[in-house]
Amino acid sequence: MNHISISLVTEPIWEKFDAIGTEMIINKVGRKMFPKLEYAFKGLHPDGRYKITLKLVRVDENRWKYCGRWMPASRGEQFPMETIALPYGEREDRFYIGSDLMKEVLVFDGFKMTNNNEQAKGRLDMFHVLSMHKYVPVLTIQQQQDYPNVLVPVAVYRNPKTTFIAVTCYQNDEVTKMKVSQNPFAKGFRDKSGRKR
Amino acid sequence: MNHISISLVTEPIWEKFDAIGTEMIINKVGRKMFPKLEYAFKGLHPDGRYKITLKLVRVDENRWKYCGRWMPASRGEQFPMETIALPYGEREDRFYIGSDLMKEVLVFDGFKMTNNNEQAKGRLDMFHVLSMHKYVPVLTIQQQQDYPNVLVPVAVYRNPKTTFIAVTCYQNDEVTKMKVSQNPFAKGFRDKSGRKR
């Protein structure tokens, strides 16, 4: 039996954000994640058929607030305990062949994150997350057995450097600066002197 | 056993082009097809796993030329017989679940067509086709059997209205006009009066 290894290809940039406290914008229609989650795989069975699942998991029960730095809000402001399971979501509902997975990087570019539960309902490309709450992406690999026809978990990958707090508006200016400097789609904000608004 | 049916969702627009003789631009880097191939499925086994294959198949051995209308070129200009198999290509190398296939339209938007053999080599998203030759897309569905582990052909769909001749430059002005009026990406050519070049 091989040893399965999963690595985060984009770890360097996640690490930079993590050092100052990663924030991710969410909104009603859904916003993409930056940096991207990109994973590489080793040690899979070349002929194996795998199901890859990405979840966003609450890392604690707190609501957070930013006052110069991030700190847990008072217990009274906590989101009710029974809804903690809500932000989970199954993604990428297909089978991959092991040899395919190992020869190229798996980029999660298709999903968005929303604070609107209705928007996410029944969709495989939309995560419902709570603003001011802390999440970490969790990647799960299951292998399809031919006989009996069943899915067997073979690996779980959860990298603490990908932890983030969901926000509707950036709280830490350092985060904004790094988003603008690193994300090509924010290039319009790199030299603000010429902007009109 | 169910009766499997496949239909071309975009048939109306293909029919319009077919009435004047459909042409498709090809080039070195690869050009997308317009109209799109969009198929709908019925009668599949909801739990079945299917492999969908799209091929571009030569419909005859001729080289064609346009002189007011399309006509076969002289036999001496024919492409060598032994290379007729070349323009075939396997596409969409994954399994679909029957219930998924039946509930939404399958849009082939990912592939391009090129006249450069090197460009297409080893790629699942690039067709190598010969300019001035006539092709028709052929869709094949195979079902994955669990035991024994084998692919079984269950349906083939080939619609004569999707026949086209590959060109590096449109030959028939009527085709150009219809491409410009129907393809959103060609909107810049709809009112030529304002164009600079």
Added chain:
DNA sequence: ATGTTTCCACCTAGGTGAAAACTT
């Protein structure tokens, strides 16, 4: 002569944070 390649203006499509308006 005939067909191909390259470059281009002009689009579609959609991902950014800023700022102002809005909500509670």
Added chain:
DNA sequence: AAGTTTTCACCTAGGTGGAAACAT
């Protein structure tokens, strides 16, 4: 007061046919 929504200028990314240059 604090957080959310809306709108927007400004980008990235890339799909069009035209026209001129190029190739054979």
